[in-house]
Amino acid sequence: MPLDDAALAWLALALVPELLPRRTFALVERFGTPRAVLEAPAGALAAADVPPAVVASLGTAAGRARAETLKLARAGATLVAWSDGAYPPALRHIAQPPLVLAVRGSLGEPDEPAIAIVGARRASEYGRHMAAELARQLAQAGVTVVSGLAAGVDAAAHHAALAAGGRTVAVLGTGIDRVYPKWHRELARAVAGQGALVSEFPCGSPPLQFHFPRRNRIISGLTRGTIVVEAADDSGSLITARHALEQDRQVFAVPGPVGVPAHHGPNRLIQQGAKLVLSARDVIEELWPELLPRLAARRAAAAEAALSAPERQILAAIGPEGRHVDDVIRQAAVPPGAALETLLALELRGLVCQLPGKRFCRRAA
Structure with missing residues (x-):
């Protein structure tokens, strides 16, 4: 679908690397429209304190924008510009909102709940496990999981959200037509099919070091909160947490052992007021x-799916209204010792509760 003139003009401005979003918005306010900025005489731009190199770049930006649309089409991506109704509302309120986003997949509904899960690339087994558990539980509850497609914590979060049948969004530090790291190509394809890949960088942009701190504001900006799983003192994940605070979003952190460098970041965040997270419920x-x-319903369904045959038999005997223990034993037709042992196991797993008078009932989800 061809871009309208406003979207094409926003794309052209986005392709002038010397112009940060805040400066671009100031110019659009001064000249009236993004197209007017592109067509402004050199003298008028100079009067607005635009350097000569930027004036020259603005003069060729429209042609580069038309070429970029062809690259986006070849990459199977669509463009969402500031002027579009599909532009994520959450990003409109951050300090440096991207002028345009290249998207493969679907951004989802504007009001859908979303959380960022970020952390170390060289994550420990504990870090990957916690990222996966949180992502799985949150996805099962209907929360979109946003991360950066990096190795370690990011990948664990994306994989778990996908496996749970949920939505996940990856914000890239490259052009939309590139995947970094390269071995995440299949993961990227799966994310685009069950969520979205998102980038503010032009097609062909390599994974330059400064791209990743810059994209982190979008990871936090798309969500209501950011969970930091593992992060050393110099981790980019702490940049994401800082952006979240600046954007008036919630920051969460998974605690870890004192003295382990990979846990310095989350532990320090907790000291500074971040909410400690042990499970998705928090x-x-x-x-x-x-x-x-x-x-709760998804957890109960998952727990019941893992039941053994005797456990299913006892649970069925309890029934929806609950029964006295003697009636459960009689209904299940199992020896009393085995029945009591199974009831205890079900109670410990949170599937049944014991009431006064030796009655048992199924725990409500």
């Missing part, structure tokens, strides 16, 4: 309490 209680019943 996040959902804080941001979306209305999703708690859904989380």
Whole structure:
């Protein structure tokens, strides 16, 4: 679908690397429209304190924008510009919102709940496990998981959200037509099919070092909060957490052993007021309490799916209204010792609860 003139003009401005978004918005306010900025005489631009090199770049930006649209089409990507209704509302309120986004996949509904999960590339087994568990539980509750497609924590979060049947979004530090690291090509394809790949960088942009801190503001900006799983003192994940605070979003952190460098970042964030996270419930209680019943229902369904045949038999014998222990034993037709042992196991797993008078009932989701 061809871009309208406004979107094409925003794209042209985005392709002038010397202009940061805030400066670009100031110029659009001064001249009236993005097209007017592109067509402004050199003298008028100079009067607005635009350097000669930037004036020259603006003169060729429209042609580069037309070429970029062809590259986007070849990459199977669409362009979402500041002027589009599809532009994410959450990003409109951050300090340096991207002028345009290249998107492969679907950004989802504007009001869908979303959380960022970020952390170390060289994550420990514990870090990858925690990232995956949080992403899985949050995805099951209907929360979109946003991360950066990097190795370690990012990859664990994306994989787990996909496996749970949820949505996940990856914000890239490259052009939309490139994948970094290269071995995440299949993961990127899966994310685009069950969520979206997003980039503010032109097609062909390599994974330059400064791209990653810059893209982190978009990771936090797309969400209501950011979870930091593992991060050393110089980790880019702490940049994401700082952006989240500046954007008035919630920051969460997974604690770790004192003295281990990979946990310095999250532990310090907790000291500074970040909410300590042990499970997805901690996040959902804080941001979306209305999703708690859904989380409990999915957990109960998963627990029941893992039941052994004797456990299913006892659970069925309890019934929806609950029964006295003697009636459960009689209904299940199992020896009393085995029945009591199974009831205890079900109670410890949170599937049944014991009431006064030796009655048992199934725990509500």
